[in-house]
Amino acid sequence: MNISIIVPLYNEAESLPKLYEWIARVMKENKFSYEIIFVNDGSTDESWQVIRELKDKSEEVKGICFRRNYGKSAALYCGFKAAQGDVVITMDADLQDSPDEIPELYRMITEEGYDLVSGWKQKRFDNKLTKNLPSKLFNATARRVTGIQLHDMNCGLKAYRKEVVKNIEVFSEMHRYIPYLAKNAGFTKIGEKVVQHRKREFGTSKFGLNRFVNGYLDLMTLWFLNKFGKQPMHFFGLVGSVMFFIGFIAVIVVGSMKLYALSNGVHAMLVGVNPYFHIAILMMILGCMLFLAGFLAELVIRNSPSRNDYLIKEEI
Numbered sequence: 001m002n003i004s005i006i007v008p009l010y011n012e013a014e015s016l017p018k019l020y021e022w023i024a025r026v027m028k029e030n031k032f033s034y035e036i037i038f039v040n041d042g043s044t045d046e047s048w049q050v051i052r053e054l055k056d057k058s059e060e061v062k063g064i065c066f067r068r069n070y071g072k073s074a075a076l077y078c079g080f081k082a083a084q085g086d087v088v089i090t091m092d093a094d095l096q097d098s099p100d101e102i103p104e105l106y107r108m109i110t111e112e113g114y115d116l117v118s119g120w121k122q123k124r125f126d127n128k129l130t131k132n133l134p135s136k137l138f139n140a141t142a143r144r145v146t147g148i149q150l151h152d153m154n155c156g157l158k159a160y161r162k163e164v165v166k167n168i169e170v171f172s173e174m175h176r177y178i179p180y181l182a183k184n185a186g187f188t189k190i191g192e193k194v195v196q197h198r199k200r201e202f203g204t205s206k207f208g209l210n211r212f213v214n215g216y217l218d219l220m221t222l223w224f225l226n227k228f229g230k231q232p233m234h235f236f237g238l239v240g241s242v243m244f245f246i247g248f249i250a251v252i253v254v255g256s257m258k259l260y261a262l263s264n265g266v267h268a269m270l271v272g273v274n275p276y277f278h279i280a281i282l283m284m285i286l287g288c289m290l291f292l293a294g295f296l297a298e299l300v301i302r303n304s305p306s307r308n309d310y311l312i313k314e315e316i
């Protein structure tokens, strides 16, 4: 099979028939063999009913229905697991992404050798203030942290080589950073294609402004996991030792100054009321705690089932 198209959806009943027709037309024109996997993320409208009707009409349609709303990442995870095509395309269900882009995305993966191609909504039809502007900022940060030069990391329209989706695990809200997950797994040929973007015709956006707060926190988590996930002691041990060392030196300095003052008969304040003494002790305690946290994290990792998971590219 050439292409698997994965469509995560949450209350998008009105868009689905049109989306299906459009995809089917593009696939037919280009003579692709394909499947469309609709992942219904616990919709409370008639979405699932509509998918059932599409399924009756066409055997290329497949559907997965969650019992409740788990989020876009969960939907993508299950879609990735089910996908059978050589190239996997993800797209939003709200008709904001155009299926006309699929043939070119397919070509970039199969002929130009990309592992992943992300859409870039260069001209966006979303609210300027609440979406376009924060999104620019978000992408600038993401580019710096991840080192992947994409303009639109969180674009719903993306294409993957099958091997990529079978070897990365999207969970929580990490769908925003799939290119980063792919890069960390060793799939480094990541490309970008300017794609058409359209206004939402039906329904409303499912993500509010809190996406940016959560997005930043998730980015920090991923960065940390990638850098120190396998060796937390390299972080906690270093920071802990430095803090302890500074505290230790400070205590010595405070103590020596007191002794020096005493031996010269100069008046000096009690060590116990010297603020530097308290700061120094605090540094030493925090340093020890961080060090211990590092050891604990190392113990946790020893028991991680994935501690020895490596992606092997080839064996001869």
Ligand code: UDP
Pocket (backbone or CB within 6 Å): 007, 008, 009, 010, 011, 012, 041, 069, 070, 071, 072, 075, 091, 092, 093, 094, 096, 156, 204, 205, 206, 207
């Ligand atoms: N979506 C989903 N589960 C959720 C939220 C959203 O499957 O909990 C789907 C939604 O139906 C759509 C896609 O994710 O197909 C992108 O959502 P939306 O269009 O609301 O995001 P925006 O375009 O506003 O960034």
Ligand code: MG
Pocket (backbone or CB within 6 Å): 092, 094, 096, 200, 205
């Ligand atoms: Mg949308």
